[in-house]
Amino acid sequence: MQTRGRRLKLTAVLALTVLTLTGFSTGRHHSSSRHGHGSGGGGGGCSSSSQDHDTSTSSGGSSGGSSYTHRPNYRSTPTATSSATARPLKDxxxxxxxxxxxxxxxxxxxxxxxxxxxxxxxxxxxxxxxxxxxxxxxxxxxxxxxxxxxxxxxxxxxxxxxxxxxxxxxxxxxxxxx
CATH class of the missing domain: 2.60.40 (Immunoglobulin-like)
Known part of the structure; x- marks a missing residue:
């Protein structure tokens, strides 16, 4: 029974990791200014030995791992190209x-x-x-x-x-x- 429980926990952690890395949200929203290391709490990019994988909920504190915030609506700013410039007029x-x-x-x-x-x-x-x-x-x-x-x-x-x-x-x- 313990093996089955560990498998389920491992599967849940892997699924959460995959969803986080691919940009899907788990319902938690993080400020876009919280990129990098620190108190991201709950998000998970890379694993760290200090992360607690034995529980299915996050404590909300510093996990020591990296967090990544996916911005699906981000678009680069278009720049003017030479095709946008007016062509010289023909006589x-x-x-x-x-x-x-x-x-x-x-x-x-x-x-x-x-x-x-x-x-x-x-x-x-x-x-x-x-x-x-x-x-x-x-x-x-x-x-x-x-x-x-x-x-x-x-x-x-x-x-x-x-x-x-x-x-x-x-x-x-x-x-x-x-």
Whole structure:
């Protein structure tokens, strides 16, 4: 009968040790500031010769062994990675839709944004006469939605020269600013 009782006690101690080491709680809660050696009372990590294995209850005093408090809700703090940083914007495209004239002194340009976020683009237009001479240059900025397009109406650089204006040339590259 004594052998059976000792086996049960040994089994109970081993089960409690396994449960404690794997982080399961026996119903006793310890402050997270009580890590290490000392008055953990009842918890059990490593065995010590000063521990009393002959009783099934703890005296609540210093056992001389180590205690371990498992924190199942502990998560590490995430850190910023290079993938979280914004990628540089790609330049857009600009297409001339209508050149300025005496009747309507505005040039219309369609700008496309190839980026996955809204961006600001600079558009450049050259106003030329019949010989190809650039009478004036103009630039303007337009905000374009992500993967979208926007129409920009630019005032002619010099309305006095509109009677000599033959054509407009738009720089097909719309420079991304932000």
């Amino acid at each position: 857009g495209t600009a297409v001339l839709k209508r050149c300025a004239s005496v009747a309507d002194p505005y040039t219309t340009v369609e700008v496309r944004n190839p980026n996955g976020r809204e961006a600001l683009f600079t558009v450049k237009v050259a106003y030329k006469d019949r010989t190809g001479f650039t009478m004036a240059d103009a630039s303007s900025q337009v905000s374009v939605p992500a993967n979208g397009k926007a129409t920009l109406r630019m005032a002619a650089a010099s309305t006095g020269a509109l009677d000599r204006l033959d054509h407009c040339e738009v720089d097909r590259l719309a420079t991304a600013l932000s």
